[in-house]
Amino acid sequence: MKISSDSGGAWTTVIRPKGRWLDLRLGELWQYRYLVLLLVRRDFVAQYKQTILGPLWHIVQPLLTTLTFTVVFGRIARIPTDSLPPFLFYFAGSIVWAYFSTNFTKTSNTFISNVNIFGKVYFPRLAVPVSLLGSSLIGFSVQFVIFLLFLAYFSIQGAPVSPNLWILATPVLLALMAGLGLGGGIILSAITTRYRDLANLVTFGVSLLMYLTPVVYPLSAVPKRYRLLVSANPLTPIVEGFRFAFLGAGSVGPGDLAYSAIWTIVILLVGVLIFNRVERTFMDTV
Amino acid sequence: MPYTVLDVEDVSKQYRLGLIGGRTLRDDLHRWWDRIRGRPAPRSGLEREMRRGDHIWALREVHLEVRQGEIVGIIGRNGAGKSTLLKILSRITAPTSGIVRMRGRVGSLLEVGTGFHPELTGRENTFLNGAILGMTRREIQERYDAIVDFSGVEPFIDTPVKRYSSGMRVRLAFAVAAHLDPEILLVDEVLAVGDAAFQKRCIGKMSEVAKAGRTVVFVSHDMSAVSALCERAIVLDEGRVMAQGDTESAIETYLSRFGGGIGSNFGEVRLSSGGARGEGPFELHAIRTLDASGRVRGDFRSAETIVVEFDFTRFERLDYLRIGFDLVSTRDTVVFRTFHNDVEEFLTAIPAEGVERLQAIIPPGILNGGLYRIQPRIGVHRRGSDWLVGEVSGPSISVRLGIPNVDYAESNRPGLVAPTIEWKFP
Numbered sequence: 001m002k003i004s005s006d007s008g009g010a011w012t013t014v015i016r017p018k019g020r021w022l023d024l025r026l027g028e029l030w031q032y033r034y035l036v037l038l039l040v041r042r043d044f045v046a047q048y049k050q051t052i053l054g055p056l057w058h059i060v061q062p063l064l065t066t067l068t069f070t071v072v073f074g075r076i077a078r079i080p081t082d083s084l085p086p087f088l089f090y091f092a093g094s095i096v097w098a099y100f101s102t103n104f105t106k107t108s109n110t111f112i113s114n115v116n117i118f119g120k121v122y123f124p125r126l127a128v129p130v131s132l133l134g135s136s137l138i139g140f141s142v143q144f145v146i147f148l149l150f151l152a153y154f155s156i157q158g159a160p161v162s163p164n165l166w167i168l169a170t171p172v173l174l175a176l177m178a179g180l181g182l183g184g185g186i187i188l189s190a191i192t193t194r195y196r197d198l199a200n201l202v203t204f205g206v207s208l209l210m211y212l213t214p215v216v217y218p219l220s221a222v223p224k225r226y227r228l229l230v231s232a233n234p235l236t237p238i239v240e241g242f243r244f245a246f247l248g249a250g251s252v253g254p255g256d257l258a259y260s261a262i263w264t265i266v267i268l269l270v271g272v273l274i275f276n277r278v279e280r281t282f283m284d285t286v
Numbered sequence: 287m288p289y290t291v292l293d294v295e296d297v298s299k300q301y302r303l304g305l306i307g308g309r310t311l312r313d314d315l316h317r318w319w320d321r322i323r324g325r326p327a328p329r330s331g332l333e334r335e336m337r338r339g340d341h342i343w344a345l346r347e348v349h350l351e352v353r354q355g356e357i358v359g360i361i362g363r364n365g366a367g368k369s370t371l372l373k374i375l376s377r378i379t380a381p382t383s384g385i386v387r388m389r390g391r392v393g394s395l396l397e398v399g400t401g402f403h404p405e406l407t408g409r410e411n412t413f414l415n416g417a418i419l420g421m422t423r424r425e426i427q428e429r430y431d432a433i434v435d436f437s438g439v440e441p442f443i444d445t446p447v448k449r450y451s452s453g454m455r456v457r458l459a460f461a462v463a464a465h466l467d468p469e470i471l472l473v474d475e476v477l478a479v480g481d482a483a484f485q486k487r488c489i490g491k492m493s494e495v496a497k498a499g500r501t502v503v504f505v506s507h508d509m510s511a512v513s514a515l516c517e518r519a520i521v522l523d524e525g526r527v528m529a530q531g532d533t534e535s536a537i538e539t540y541l542s543r544f545g546g547g548i549g550s551n552f553g554e555v556r557l558s559s560g561g562a563r564g565e566g567p568f569e570l571h572a573i574r575t576l577d578a579s580g581r582v583r584g585d586f587r588s589a590e591t592i593v594v595e596f597d598f599t600r601f602e603r604l605d606y607l608r609i610g611f612d613l614v615s616t617r618d619t620v621v622f623r624t625f626h627n628d629v630e631e632f633l634t635a636i637p638a639e640g641v642e643r644l645q646a647i648i649p650p651g652i653l654n655g656g657l658y659r660i661q662p663r664i665g666v667h668r669r670g671s672d673w674l675v676g677e678v679s680g681p682s683i684s685v686r687l688g689i690p691n692v693d694y695a696e697s698n699r700p701g702l703v704a705p706t707i708e709w710k711f712p
Contacts, residue, residue, distance in 0.1 A: 009389060012391075015385065017382055117401050121419060
């Protein structure tokens with residue numbers, strides 16, 4: 001028996017009770033890259049079929065948010081904006097923040113909202129949250145273009161904005177944002193398979209986190225005793241960095257970005273490991 | 287010699303009862319807090335039950351080796367572990383212990399149409415579904431024409447799937463899955479979907495896959511489908527492999543253990559509890575198959591008499607009542623149809639009211655070996671036919687060629703029937 005089963009080449013799939021802890025299984029995800037692409041497309045198409053404005057809806061939301069921020073925090077609360085035009089200040093902050101929060105909230109219910117499909121066919125589960133990054137990147141791109149248009153308009157009007165070489169770091173900033181959103185989201189998605197009630201906290205937690213991040217205020221305006229708290233937030237350098245790159249005001253340095261990067265790597269690593277762990281048996285508990 | 291493509295070694299799967307469904311963080315925090323205070327938690331009844339270790343073993347030390355090109359059937363009653371085994375093989379859940387090794391790509395027809403999105407067109411869904419099943423872009427492109435062709439939905443391929451009929455959707459989904467060309471194909475009774483013509487194509491596709499040197503693992507509790515398709519079968523019971531071997535003998539083992547038992551459709555099928563009046567003037571209670579001595583049985587040799595018995599109640603005088611059945615083979619071919627008033631003595635009506643039982647006697651030496659289903663055909667036939675009993679299935683019977691208690695068994699003959707024909711020197 002044993003002899004015959006050794007012919008025919010090596011085993012291609014071996015299923016064991018427990019996976020190895022330190023196995024990220026990214027190679028497998030790479031094999032399924034086409035699926036990731038199609039999932040992005042599916043989200044995109046499904047979202048805009050039978051809508052009039054299509055992807056333009058992405059613009060309405062940040063515009064409304066920015067308007068609200070401008071009125072509430074700018075006009076009424078009179079929070080300083082690093083001497084930048086409040087509209088641009090809030091717009092920049094809210095689109096970067098939206099990129100993070102969309103990634104985070106969408107990936108955080110990966111398991112729960114895909115029970116149907118996960119229960120029927122195997123593919124690397126990570127393909128789903130990763131594809132969500134792609135979908136939200138499309139949304140961000142649309143918003144980003146609008147942002148650039150406003151930026152150009154304000155510059156021509158002579159507003160005190162000074163885009164600089166930090167612009168080249170934009171992909172890095174986005175990658176960090178995506179990484180933190182994905183990492184946090186999949187950790188949460190793994191936990192919510194066991195504790196459903198945590199899902200209720202997500203929306204609340206995200207808005208709380210927004211106030212711990214310099215979105216509606218600049219880091220420079222934070223009182224000394226809270227400065228450390230806000231700076232410890234790995235999202236802070238990213239938001240500040242984005243505003244600094246395009247508007248020319250913000251407190252950020254390469255060290256701050258490195259700090260965010262370390263956080264991102266750790267959270268992503270932990271996230272993928274936990275996620276892969278949970279994916280093996282979560283069908284038994286949902 | 288064909289090599290092993292699927293090797294299941296000592297696989298067990300345990301489920302914890304009481305953990306199915308949600309658990310809240312509060313419960314766990316409570317427990318944790320009680321532990322910290324060094325106090326055994328005051329437990330509720332349900333929780334005590336969980337603690338006592340209410341585990342169930344869905345699979346216990348299952349061994350299974352499948353060689354390249356084999357079609358293996360897995361049979362067993364509901365809850366025997368068939369689906370769990372398939373879930374492990376298709377990597378939807380991990381085993382509790384043991385190891386599974388496979389060579390080549392595994393495709394499953396556990397559920398067709400996974401990931402179909404109603405807003406996407408048939409074409410878009412074909413690509414998406416193919417990718418979900420593990421095909422690369424090039425593979426899907428190469429097979430695209432064949433898939434569309436097989437599905438028969440070509441005119442609608444650029445229409446969103448939400449405008450498809452459910453039959454079209456299933457056909458397209460199955461077409462994608464069938465063209466995955468996996469080395470190992472797992473099938474779980476998807477044959478229940480679609481119309482008869484489509485089912486035939488599915489079965490054709492499965493044997494085609496096997497002929498191309500691929501391996502098929504077919505899970506079903508439909509014994510007739512298994513016997514029609516598989517050379518070898520494994521019987522699971524309570525998570526263990528109860529028997530394995532060639533399909534006929536595996537089915538026989540299964541029948542000898544569960545034949546006529548509850549939860550099996552061999553021997554006897556009960557349709558209603560009896561007594562109470564239903565909607566119509568006629569109520570069919572049970573159909574069973576008996577041997578000549580009156581014992582309820584599901585397996586027969588072809589040299590035996592098979593008695594088909596009907597239990598029923600008439601609530602009205604039904605003058606033109608005809609009670610009968612079709613004997614249907616595994617390939618859904620009607621071997622014959624018979625009615626009680628084919629016989630002269632029953633020509634007009636069933637004699638008196640209160641006759642609650644009728645027997646049809648199938649003489650020995652007619653049937654070929656195989657599995658058959660009794661399909662009741664009961665109606666009032668005056669001007670037209672007014673069927674009284676809808677599409678209910680009666681019991682199945684397994685027939686092997688030969689004489690009872692003689693171990694020698696001839697393999698099935700070609701032909702729908704295998705009648706014993708009289709031969710003589712004139």
